[in-house]
Amino acid sequence: MVPVMSYSEALITTKSQATRSLLWPALLAASVIVAYIPTFITLAQGPWQTEQEGHGPLIIAAAVWLVWQSRDKLRKATLSPSPLPGWLALIGGLIVLVLSRNQDIWFTEVASEIPVLAGCILILAGWQVLRIVAFPIGFLIFSAPAPGWMVDGATVPLKVLISDLVTNGLYALGYPIAQNGVVIEIGPYQLLVQDACSGLNSIFALSAIGVFYVYAFRWHEKIRGLILLALIVPITITANFLRVVALVLIAYYGGVEKIEGVLHDMTGIALFIVAVLLMFACDGLISLIGNFIVRTRRSRPNSAAMTST
Secondary structure, X not given: OOOOOOHHHHHHHHHHHHHHHHHHHHHHHHHHHHHHHHHHHHHHHOHHXXXXXXXXXXXXXXXXXXXXXXXXHHHHOOOEOOHHHHHHHHHHHHHXXXXXXXXXXXXXXXXXXXXXXXXHHHHHOEHHHHHHHHHHHHHHHHHOOOOHHHHHHHHHHHHHHHHHHHHHHHHXXXXXXXXXXXXXXXOOEEEEOOHHHOOHHHHHHHHHHHHHHHHHHOXXXXXXXXXXXXOHHHHHHHXXXXXXXXXXXXXXXXXXXXXXXXXXXXHHHHHHXXXXXXXXXXXXXXXXXXXXXXHHHHHHHHHHHHHHO
């Protein structure tokens, strides 16, 4: 005989099954959030308040937006959990988190969220879902503060390069300017090119913007996307060059006190606006060149046919 349940009993049974099916994912998500709360508190109180690393929250928001954009693919994905590789990735990421937190290594502490999230997805959903959200998860690497060894190794050469370009450019225009390392002397003033003006941290932030733009809008145009990514470094150097030129000229005409505080921060914001506009301009130029090449190739067969007749 088949047991007969009333509607209310069937509804209660269905609700209890749904609750049990959601309990494990909810517990896993809550555990991950609790594990990373100290990390994000530290970032909010420190690096994310600086000009160099202030883009961190925007990176996380962009990653969430990319996942939301993939919601249709996620609905159609087949759930096939892979517990073994998932647990290996999750435990490995948590080990990196603990060791990095004990040693105050921010980069690997934040970057550990990538294997942790990947492991959770494998445990709950499997490889197909992970492939769909792989880019948004990997994109979180840009939210990690740049490693100190990388900053120290690249900052000085970039500062010297920016100082050389600014000094040579303004000297060619007739300004009384000289240079001693990363110190620019113009008129009666001496200006030190600081780390924030070197361009390295701008390269990290603009690399994130460029990668996001290419993935979101140029993913199906591989060559165009690769060219844009390759242009990020020269675009960043150009934007920082313009920023330092502006600061030097403001100091020359208005005094050193004019470039401190709010005005210095405003030039930092202007730097990103100029860099993004340059990236869009380069994207448009690449499009024009590409269309010109396509039209040229199409016109060749026609001209050859007319010649043969």
